[in-house]
Amino acid sequence: MTQPYIDISPEISASTAVFPGDAPFCREVTQDFPRGDNLLLSKIETTVHIGAHADAPNHYRHDGQGIAERSLIPYYGPCQVVHVHAPRGQRIAPEHLQGKRITAPRILLRTDSYPDPQRWNSDFNALSPELVRMLAEHNVVLVGIDTPSVDLADAKQLIAHAEIYRHDMSILEGLVLHDVAEGTYHLTALPLRLRDADASPVRAVLWKN
Numbered sequence: 744m745t746q747p748y749i750d751i752s753p754e755i756s757a758s759t760a761v762f763p764g765d766a767p768f769c770r771e772v773t774q775d776f777p778r779g780d781n782l783l784l785s786k787i788e789t790t791v792h793i794g795a796h797a798d799a800p801n802h803y804r805h806d807g808q809g810i811a812e813r814s815l816i817p818y819y820g821p822c823q824v825v826h827v828h829a830p831r832g833q834r835i836a837p838e839h840l841q842g843k844r845i846t847a848p849r850i851l852l853r854t855d856s857y858p859d860p861q862r863w864n865s866d867f868n869a870l871s872p873e874l875v876r877m878l879a880e881h882n883v884v885l886v887g888i889d890t891p892s893v894d895l896a897d898a899k900q901l902i903a904h905a906e907i908y909r910h911d912m913s914i915l916e917g918l919v920l921h922d923v924a925e926g927t928y929h930l931t932a933l934p935l936r937l938r939d940a941d942a943s944p945v946r947a948v949l950w951k952n
C-alpha cells in the first residue's frame with residue numbers, strides 16, 4: 744500500500760540544528776527499566792522553535808498573541824506546495840512565483856536552501872514583504888517554508904514577520920519539503936496549546952488528495 748501522507752517534519756533530537764545561540768533540544772531519561780524502574784520516563788528542554796514549528800505573533804510583536812490563543816483553522820486544510828528558485832541568501836519576491844497560480848489558502852514554499860535539518864546554514868531563502876502581501880491578496884491564511892525563518896538569518900528588521908502580522912497570517916517554519924512535488928494536498932500541522940509561548944513544534948503532514 745502506498746503511504747497516504749508525506750511527513751514534512753524533521754526528526755527532532757539533540758542533533759537538530761537551531762538558530763545560533765538558541766537552546767538545542769535535550770531529552771533526559773528520569774526513570775528507566777534497567778535502573779529498576781517500572782517504566783520509561785523522560786523530560787525535554789528545547790527552544791520552542793525546534794524542527795517544524797508554528798511561530799506565534801508575540802514572537803515578533805510585543806502585543807501579539809501567544810500560540811495557545813491562535814485559531815487552529817490555518818493549520819488544517821487544503822494546501823498548495825510551490826517550488827521556487829531564488830538565489831541562496833535572498834528573499835523570495837513575487838517574480839519568483841511568476842507563472843504559478845495560487846489555488847489554496849495555505850501555501851508551502853519549497854526552496855531547497857536549507858537542505859539538512861542537522862546542519863545549520865545561514866544562506867537560506869526567506870520571504871519578501873511584497874510576496875507576503877501578494878499571498879494575502881490571494882486570501883492565503885498560512886505560509887510555510889523549508890528554512891528556519893521567513894526572514895533572513897542575519898536580518899535585523901523582521902520585515903517578513905511584520906508583514907505577516909499586518910495580514911494576520913500564520914507561519915510554519917523548518918519544514919522538510921525536498922521530496923514533495925508541486926501540487927495540492929491536505930495539511931495538518933496543529934501547534935501545542937503552550938500558554939504564552941512564542942512558537943510551538945508541530946507534526947506537519949501532507950495528506951495526498
Ligand SMILES: [Zn+2]
Pocket residue numbers: 792796797798891892916942
Ligand atoms: Zn520560528
